[in-house]
Amino acid sequence: MEEEAPKALYVHVPFCLAKCSYCDFYSVVKTSGAVEKYLAALRKELELTAEERTQDFSTIYVGGGTPTALSADELAQLLSTLCGQVAFAAPVEFTVEANPGTLDADKLHVLRIHGVNRLSIGAQSFDDGLLKLLGRRHNSRDILDVLAAAREADFTNLSLDLIFGIPTQGPSDWERDLDELLRCNVPHVSAYSLTYEENTPLARRAAAGQLERVSEADELTMYETVIDGLTTEGYEHYEISNFARPDFRCAHNEVYWANAAYLGLGPSAASYISGERRRNASSLTDYVARLGAGELAVGFRERLAPEKRARETAVMNLRRTHGIDFDEFQRRTGFNASALLGEELQVLAQEGLIQVGERSAALTRRGLMVADTVLSELV
Numbered sequence: 001m002e003e004e005a006p007k008a009l010y011v012h013v014p015f016c017l018a019k020c021s022y023c024d025f026y027s028v029v030k031t032s033g034a035v036e037k038y039l040a041a042l043r044k045e046l047e048l049t050a051e052e053r054t055q056d057f058s059t060i061y062v063g064g065g066t067p068t069a070l071s072a073d074e075l076a077q078l079l080s081t082l083c084g085q086v087a088f089a090a091p092v093e094f095t096v097e098a099n100p101g102t103l104d105a106d107k108l109h110v111l112r113i114h115g116v117n118r119l120s121i122g123a124q125s126f127d128d129g130l131l132k133l134l135g136r137r138h139n140s141r142d143i144l145d146v147l148a149a150a151r152e153a154d155f156t157n158l159s160l161d162l163i164f165g166i167p168t169q170g171p172s173d174w175e176r177d178l179d180e181l182l183r184c185n186v187p188h189v190s191a192y193s194l195t196y197e198e199n200t201p202l203a204r205r206a207a208a209g210q211l212e213r214v215s216e217a218d219e220l221t222m223y224e225t226v227i228d229g230l231t232t233e234g235y236e237h238y239e240i241s242n243f244a245r246p247d248f249r250c251a252h253n254e255v256y257w258a259n260a261a262y263l264g265l266g267p268s269a270a271s272y273i274s275g276e277r278r279r280n281a282s283s284l285t286d287y288v289a290r291l292g293a294g295e296l297a298v299g300f301r302e303r304l305a306p307e308k309r310a311r312e313t314a315v316m317n318l319r320r321t322h323g324i325d326f327d328e329f330q331r332r333t334g335f336n337a338s339a340l341l342g343e344e345l346q347v348l349a350q351e352g353l354i355q356v357g358e359r360s361a362a363l364t365r366r367g368l369m370v371a372d373t374v375l376s377e378l379v
């Protein structure tokens with residue numbers, strides 16, 4: 001079984017300008033003073049994880065939260081800290097998540113000079129009414145403006161996130177969103193169906209009958225529309241929710257789908273190293289206090305048994321449209337995929353949900369439509 005040092009680094013920036021109605025990512029509304037404490041704690045965490053950083057990172061992903069909710073000066077401090085303490089491979093894919101309305105020329109300059117070469121922009125919708133329903137602070141004009149500003153600053157590796165299945169949204173509204181998306185001509189797109197995460201205002205409103213969920217049939221239609229629409233336009237559908245022009249896949253997320261090692265820093269960030277999974281406390285206060293006391297702020301730690309680890313690898317691999325590569329699987333887990341999963345794969349194949357070949361297995365189109373159910377069969 002392959003044990004590897006992490007080559008992917010995730011840094012969680014836990015600040016947003018306001019909380020969106022559907023969001024269950026860990027973030028707090030930015031206040032003065034909190035950023036300074038966060039940056040000091042992050043420096044300490046980098047120091048304490050130095051021994052785990054034995055390889056140069058080939059991908060770095062600064063996500064959140066909203067990293068671009070930081071001021072240009074705060075962003076510069078964050079990125080200087082990373083550049084000063086972290087060894088990057090060459091070339092490195094260095095992504096920062098950005099929200100429309102939070103990125104100006106000064107911040108773009110800061111990102112550029114620190115080596116950031118990819119922006120993942122949380123557009124979510126081009127329909128201002130739907131953006132409002134989601135509790136987003138930006139409008140469709142802001143999306144076009146941020147793309148123009150990013151291009152002006154020489155960023156070409158741009159990704160847009162979109163959400164479908166938003167209450168009141170119908171298939172024709174989604175088609176309009178996709179037309180607008182195609183006009184933006186970005187090389188990478190992530191398109192997710194809306195999930196009603198527990199304890200979010202959106203889920204509470206749905207439970208109280210104050211808004212109506214989109215029907216399953218409409219949601220499937222929207223998913224098929226995005227697959228067909230983007231692949232027809234030359235995007236590769238390479239993961240359940242992700243589409244890329246040639247050479248523009250997100251290398252960082254491919255590490256997750258390979259179930260390879262990664263290191264996560266910041267409140268709530270997860271790490272997966274040598275079969276151990278851990279997650280930092282989802283509390284900025286705890287994170288700051290524990291690192292201030294000189295210890296890691298781990299809130300949860302679990303060592304996976306080899307078979308569980310192999311099954312999780314299969315589930316993650318099947319998110320990719322090329323699925324499980326049996327040789328890669330054996331190398332990574334020590335298990336023969338056919339011996340471990342053969343029976344389950346055959347049943348799913350008979351149902352037309354998985355296609356099993358000589359050396360690989362992947363979800364079929366039908367399987368993609370019910371991916372969560374199919375993947376839960378293999379855990």
Ligand code: SF4
Binds near residue numbers: 016025
């Ligand atoms: S901007 Fe992103 S992380 Fe922040 S509240 Fe909205 S969805 Fe959550």
